[in-house]
Amino acid sequence: MKDEIILQEYNEHFISGYHLTTQERNYLKEYAYIHTNKPWEQRFFVDELREGLRVRTTSYVGIIELERLRIIIQPKFDPTFAQVIDMMLYAQGNAKWWEQQTVGSAGHNNLFILLVTRFIEETELLLRKGLKKDYIEEDDNLRHVRGRISIKENALKNYNLPTKIYCSYDELVNNIKENQVILRVLELLTVTVLTEKLKRQVHKLRTQFEILTNTYQGNKWPHIIYNRLNDSYKMSHVFGKMLFENLFLQNYMKRQKNYFALLVNMNEIFEQFVGELLKQYLQKGTFKVxxxxxxxxxxxxxxxxxxxxxxxxxxxxxxxxxxxVLDTKYKGYDLKRVSTEDVFQLSFYAQYYQNGENYAATIVYPVFKGTVSESRRIIETNKRAKNSGLIYLQSIHIMQTLEWIREMDKKSLHSLALRLIGY
Structure with a gap:
């Protein structure tokens, strides 16, 4: 039985008595680095001390599985990860994700398990609706004419063989990209740490898909255009893509099942979430985001x-x-000072776009635990200089915003979008 430690983002915790094996150390080092040439930028930091481990978290949340330890890193505003999933879906343009939800495991404190559960539910629903088929061109040596005869190939392969005829024909099959990517995700999931129930569900689905299709061989999720013929795949692919992009690069898992990690960057999710909000609720034709x-x-x-x-x-x-100009910062700027680096960066951006004597820009950040509601403050910069500026500090209450989206409260969302750009 593994010990389980629950942490929060931007936090530090000491784990007494736990010492890494060589394999664990190598795995954590490999996964922690975001860019190998920028060692100061890491998904998390682990320091080995004589008495145990010191873990320092950043903006990445999710799960880290070691041989005898499970570390769950939760976002401060959402310990269940349910709101994180909703943010991810909305940020990807799935503005009506709640209409397509099946019975999920909301409230689970493990992001990976929640993603896998939703992927399985959507894939099972897809099977019940029926998988898409498409025509592909096949070439084969047959006993009867089918499609069109390939004159050249027939002459080469069937010389003095009157019982066979080489043909090219169209075959309606399930072996298409929409199904191939689902099988690829199911294959990746078979070497991860899952509950017994999820293992059985993954194995069952994998067996069903292996009968119908080959697996996708690419190292990047393919671009798929959705229409009325394949729209039923969209939600399964949304969760499948999230899992694929986190699991594919972890080749270490193929050799060892005891080590596994799935972390998502809340900085990126928050930026995409705010961007989609502005695109949806600022009047098109008047504003361009x-x-x-x-x-x-x-x-x-x-x-x-x-x-x-x-x-x-x-x-x-x-x-x-x-x-x-807006800069999204997934930081608790209600409870601490804005960093000088962030002020300088945004001031520079604003001066590039605004040619007048004064400039203004906005830092958008989330409401964290310890603050009650949305707020707006102003930092004055270069007040004595000819080119002075204003940096607006605008917070956004994520859970309230998601509730407005579910309720389709366009008036509140439009008002929020205008506040975000300083109107």
Whole structure:
């Protein structure tokens, strides 16, 4: 039986008496690094001390499975991970995800188990509705004519063999990309740590899909266009893609089942969530929302491109001819000071887009535990200089916002979107 430790993001915890094996140490080191050339940027930090382990968490939440220890890292605003899943779905453009939900395991404190459960539920529902088939071209040496005769191949393969005829024909099969990717995820799940019930469900589904299709061989999730013919796959693919992108790179799991991790970056999820909110609830035609647009001429050396900048979100108001720059920060800025680095970064972005004497921009951050509701404050910068600025600190209550989305409270959401851009 494994010990289970529950932590929160941006926290530190000492685990007394636990010492890593060589394999555990290598695995944690490999998984912790986001970029090998930036060792200061890690998903988590583990320090081996004489008395045990010190674990420091960042913005990544989820689960880390070791041989004798399970570490669950929860977001501060949502210990069950149910709201995190909803944020992820909404951020990917699934604005009506709640209408397609099946009976899930909301309230479970393990993000991985929650994702697997939802993937299984959606895939079982898909099977009940019926899998999509498509025509593919087959070539075969047959006893009867089917489709069209391949003259060249027939002459080569059936010379002096009158009982066979080589044909090309269309076959209606389940062996299509929509089904192949589901089988690939099921294969990846068979080497992870699951409950006995989930293991049985995964094995059953894998057996059913292996009869119908081959597995997807790519190392990136394929681009699939959804229409009325394959729309029933969308939710299964949403959860399947989340699992695939976290599981595929963990080749270590193929050799050892005792070690496993699935962590998601709340910084990225929060940025995508806010971006989708602005796109949905700022009036189209009046506003244009641009996310992650790369700027190549903000820093020049001798007139040549020197360094690029990438603001999180830029909103163009065509009516007022105003550009608003937003930076999403998944930090508890109600309870602590905004870092100097964040102020300088956003001031620079704002000055690039706003050519007047004064500039303004907004830092958007979530309401964390310890604060009651949404708030708005102002940091004044360069007040004595000709080019002074305002940095708005605008918090957003994630759970309240998700509730408005479920209730389709467009008035409240439109008002929130305007507040986010300083109106």
């Amino acid at each position: 641009m996310a992650g647009k790369r700027i190549t001429d903000a820093m020049l050396l001798d007139g040549e491109r020197y360094r690029d900048i990438i603001p999180d979100l830029v909103v163009q108001d065509y009516t007022r001819n105003v550009v608003t």
